[in-house]
Each structure stands twice: as structure tokens, then as C-alpha cells.
Amino acid sequence: MTLSGVSQVFDTKAGPIRAVDHANLSVNPGEVLCLVGESGSGKTTAARMAAGLTRPSGGEVKYDGTDIWSLNKKDFSTFRRSVQYVHQDPYASLNPTRTIQQTLTAPLLKHGVVKGAKAAADRAAELLTKVDLTPPENYLPKYPHQLSGGQRQRVAVARALTLDPKLIIADESTSMLDVSIRISVLAMLGRLRDELGVGFLFITHDLAIAKYFGWRGKTAVMYLGRIVEFGPTPKIINAPTHPYTRALIEAIPEPDPDLTRTKSAGSLRSLEIPSLANLPSGCAFHPRCGRFEPGLCDGEVPELVGVRAGQSAACHVVARDGAEEPER
Numbered sequence: 001m002t003l004s005g006v007s008q009v010f011d012t013k014a015g016p017i018r019a020v021d022h023a024n025l026s027v028n029p030g031e032v033l034c035l036v037g038e039s040g041s042g043k044t045t046a047a048r049m050a051a052g053l054t055r056p057s058g059g060e061v062k063y064d065g066t067d068i069w070s071l072n073k074k075d076f077s078t079f080r081r082s083v084q085y086v087h088q089d090p091y092a093s094l095n096p097t098r099t100i101q102q103t104l105t106a107p108l109l110k111h112g113v114v115k116g117a118k119a120a121a122d123r124a125a126e127l128l129t130k131v132d133l134t135p136p137e138n139y140l141p142k143y144p145h146q147l148s149g150g151q152r153q154r155v156a157v158a159r160a161l162t163l164d165p166k167l168i169i170a171d172e173s174t175s176m177l178d179v180s181i182r183i184s185v186l187a188m189l190g191r192l193r194d195e196l197g198v199g200f201l202f203i204t205h206d207l208a209i210a211k212y213f214g215w216r217g218k219t220a221v222m223y224l225g226r227i228v229e230f231g232p233t234p235k236i237i238n239a240p241t242h243p244y245t246r247a248l249i250e251a252i253p254e255p256d257p258d259l260t261r262t263k264s265a266g267s268l269r270s271l272e273i274p275s276l277a278n279l280p281s282g283c284a285f286h287p288r289c290g291r292f293e294p295g296l297c298d299g300e301v302p303e304l305v306g307v308r309a310g311q312s313a314a315c316h317v318v319a320r321d322g323a324e325e326p327e328r
């Protein structure tokens with residue numbers, strides 16, 4: 001799956017906003033791509049375009065090399081089966097009037113993955129086992145409200161697996177859970193990634209989650225609709241180059257809260273995020289950036305350019321001075 005120069009413009013009361021601006025992203029089966037950014041940076045908008053849920057205003061979403069919006073109805077439906085979206089709030093996405101068994105067997109029967117109610121029920125039980133809801137008989141007759149948040153999230157993943165997807169788009173799928181449950185759901189997703197060879201586009205505001213889940217993959221950092229840094233996750237975490245990525249890394253909580261506060265306050269000039277309806281000129285991060293240089297940063301919008309092997313950043317200062325090596 002490739003997003004090639006995709007943009008999404010929304011008309012709002014404050015005028016048109018570019019929620020995603022010329023984004024290039026790519027993820028294949030078995031790979032993990034984490035898309036990280038603060039609230040409102042455009043992650044969900046990008047994810048919805050990747051899943052074929054909304055059509056981009058510009059650019060192309062390609063699957064197996066073909067623009068998904070040029071596919072005929074049958075091929076588009078095959079695409080939709082191959083790429084499954086797991087919503088951040090499974091309570092909102094699971095039908096409250098259906099038992100877990102009905103939730104899982106409906107897509108299996110509708111798409112002819114299995115024939116007959118017995119085979120569908122067996123497969124539903126198998127899927128629950130895959131997401132560690134065992135013994136499945138305990139869960140199949142239940143309704144979503146009878147499950148905990150973590151269990152609902154697992155059911156949402158099991159439902160995404162009903163159609164043997166090649167790619168799962170997980171949108172903040174663990175953010176509403178308590179930390180220990182979050183880690184166990186992430187561990188389960190990691191196992192599925194390795195066992196089933198499913199690719200993941202993992203959307204999160206939390207770089208610590210990208211570190212945990214996407215260490216062997218890549219990470220793209222978004223800020224106000226643009227990808228500002230991209231590269232192998234260990235590089236993004238240990239050797240970030242864009243001042244925004246650096247600020248995000250510094251904001252990862254330290255065991256000592258005083259240390260966290262002083263660290264993150266030091267590198268940002270402002271904590272205020274500008275409005276998409278009224279973006280600063282040039283680099284949209286410049287009013288907050290500790291490395292801001294008048295005349296350089298507030299003129300042109302910086303392009304994403306290579307700064308190290310496999311790593312790119314959209315920053316005029318880094319492009320001019322080269323990437324600083326991390327402090328040891």
C-alpha cells in the first residue's frame with residue numbers, strides 16, 4: 001500500500017484546511033509503519049484515506065500498484081477486505097445489539113469465507129483464540145457491554161482478521177486502555193504481525209508506543225498535516241533530526257516528573273499549536289522551534305529530504321547544516 005502525494009482538504013467555517021498535505025507513505029505485508037503526531041496532525045485523516053474510507057482531494061492511494069479509486073467495484077471490494085481498519089474506540093465500532101459470535105460470523109458468511117453456520121462458529125472461536133480470548137465459549141455469547149475495554153479491543157482485532165487481511169490499520173487502538181492492558185494488547189498485535197505476516201499501519205500520538213510496537217519497522221512523524229520526519233524507528237527514537245521529533249522524544253515521560261518538565265520546556269519556544277486554517281508561513285513549526293532562523297524558516301515550506309541513510313526530514317536548518325549526531 002502506497003500513499004503517493006496524498007492531500008485532504010476540508011471546508012470548515014474558518015475556511016478550507018489541508019488536514020493532510022502531500023504525504024508519501026508506504027507499508028507492505030509483514031511490515032510496520034507507525035504514524036506519530038499530536039492530536040489534529042492529520043493521522044486519522046491519512047489512515048482513513050489509506051483504508052479507502054475517504055477519497056483524497058489530491059494524490060493517489062495505490063494497492064498492488066493500482067490507484068484504488070480507479071478499481072472496479074469487485075476489485076475495490078477485494079481491496080477493502082485486504083486492508084482492515086481497527087478503530088480507537090471499539091465500543092463505538094462494535095454493534096451493541098450483536099453477540100460476539102454474530103459480530104464475527106456475519107462477515108465470514110457474507111463474504112463466503114466459510115460455508116454454513118457451524119463452520120462460521122468454529123472459525124469465530126479460532127479467531128477469539130488468536131486474540132487470546134480463551135476459552136472462546138465464554139466470549140461468543142456475550143454482548144460488547146459485557147466485556148472490558150481490553151476484551152472489546154481484542155474482539156475488534158478478531159473481527160478485522162475474519163477476512164484474512166494483508167494490512168491492518170490500527171488507529172490509536174490502545175490509547176483508551178490502562179497501561180498494563182495496553183501492553184498486553186500490543187503484545188498480542190505483535191504476535192499476530194509475526195505469525196500471520198500482516199502489515200500494520202499503526203497510528204499513535206505516543207512515540208513510546210511506536211518504540212515498543214514498531215521497533216523493527218519505520219516511523220513517520222506528522223505535524224499539521226505534513227510528514228516532517230521519516231525513517232527506521234530506532235533512528236527516529238535514538239537519533240531524531242527534526243526539532244519537532246526531538247521535542248516529542250524529550251516529552252516522553254521520565255520516571256522523574258521534574259526532569260520531564262525541564263527537558264521539554266527547554267527546546268520549544270511556544271507550546272501553542274497553530275490553526276490549520278491559518279498556518280504560519282514557511283515551516284509550520286517555526287513559531288515553536290528552538291532552531292528558528294528568520295528569513296530561512298519562515299519563507300518556503302521545507303521539503304522532506306534525505307538526511308541520513310533511510311532517514312529524511314523537512315527542516316531548512318537540518319538540510320543546510322546536516323544531521324547532528326546524537327549525544328552519547
Ligand SMILES: Nc1ncnc2c1ncn2[C@@H]1O[C@H](COP(=O)(O)OP(=O)(O)OP(=O)(O)O)[C@@H](O)[C@H]1O
Nearest residue numbers: 010011012019038039040041042043044045046276
Ligand atoms: N470531516 C472533517 N471536516 C472538517 N475538518 C476535519 C474533518 N476531519 C478532520 N478534520 C480536521 O482535520 C485535522 C486533522 O484531523 P485528524 O483527525 O486527522 O487528526 P489526528 O492527528 O488523527 O488527531 P487525533 O489524534 O485527535 O485523532 C483537524 O484539525 C480536524 O479538526
